[in-house]
Amino acid sequence: MFDCIIVGAGPAGSSTAYHLAQKGCSVLVLDKSSFPRYKSCTGALSPLVAQWFDFDFDFDPAIDRKLRRIRYTWKLGDEIASELQTQDPIWIVKRDWFDAFMVQQAIAQGITFQDNTTVTGVDFSNSHWTVRTPQETFQSHYLVAADGAEGPLAEWLGFSTPKLRQGAVFQIPTELPGEDAALNFEFGLLKNGCLWCFPQSQGYIMGGITFLGRNQPDYNSIFATYANSFGADSQLGQIYRHPLKLWDGNRALHTQQAVLVGEAGAIVDPLSAEGLRPGMYSGMKAAEAIHAALQGEADALASYTAAMHEWGNNIQWAQRIASVFFRVPGIGYRVGIKRPTMTTRMGQLLAGEIQYSDIANRVLKRLSTGFLPGRS
Ligand SMILES: Cc1cc2nc3c(=O)[nH]c(=O)nc-3n(C[C@H](O)[C@H](O)[C@H](O)COP(=O)(O)OP(=O)(O)OC[C@H]3O[C@@H](n4cnc5c(N)ncnc54)[C@H](O)[C@@H]3O)c2cc1C
Structure with a gap:
């Protein structure tokens, strides 16, 4: 019997596993894919995450590029x-x-890690979990759903599914700029959403997501146009579609001896689609709670939900900004993105120096006064 079984070995699952094992718990991580496995994601990550691992190891071998330069465009111009x-x-x-x-x-x-192992069902009885796979069954005191946006665990555990938004990645091998390499963000080309393009060692990786509405974007032609603006041959590119479970308000993230972490719990920033850092944070918080529960602390798992609601109380401002910004992106670009302080604030948000709540009122006011004729 393991102290904890974690289903899914993405960043949220491995962060939970790492922190639980460090506290002396026995942990089994199961993943259906064969590792290393592909995940549709543009891979931008705040270096802030290193502190949650007490700088115990060097992330450098896992980092493809480090970038400071940012470029914004509106419909490929301005x-x-x-x-x-x-x-x-x-x-x-x-x-x-x-x-x-x-x-x-x-x-x-x-920890014990088993890839190529799809979890096909879970049952709770006699105060422990039984986790079924086609090959064998496993038992644990606690269960962590870390199976991402498309995994079945949240539903099996009785949680409702927030609306999924359709995102896509376009991977394109091409010559890259050297010194000039930048994090590129494009507004206006994708209705109700945005595109971004980051250099990787063998080419560009582009991402796109719509934050509002029900339209199904024609990603083939949108990415082709965006790729051409970088001088890349879009014929060489490959599209990978993947849904996103964006945060949609505070709700319980725990049930009987089980918790949801990462995108399985919709722990994704609804303004930037950033899921790596929040997922790793939720893993660390879930490990603290499960460890406390194993020590006999009553309501320990409720403290995990409470910790993530603190995160949610701040992130609700991101959701409010997104719901206004992506309705009127032209105004948003003019009165928000083009401000010289914009990149400073974005950097401070990524570095954890400020929170959305610190800037939301000013941003929302600026967006609403942007509607007024003659105001900018
Ligand atoms: C187009 C796009 C671009 C993005 N770009 C960024 C970005 O630049 N920066 C950023 O921070 N975030 C980005 N994200 C979000 C980020 O990719 C996710 O939020 C993040 O991967 C969530 O991590 P996770 O560990 O919760 O789940 P995942 O990384 O999805 O891992 C879940 C794991 O569970 C496994 N699994 C599923 N079902 C089962 C099962 N039944 N049995 C066993 N294993 C199972 C899967 O194989 C998978 O390995 C992007 C997302 C998309 C779609």
């Missing part, structure tokens, strides 16, 4: 370029390599 003033640049990671690296860190702490 370009603004800027530099992040944060202490550390933003990391770009390749998810197959990064996720396998994080699993290795957890294995070094003593």
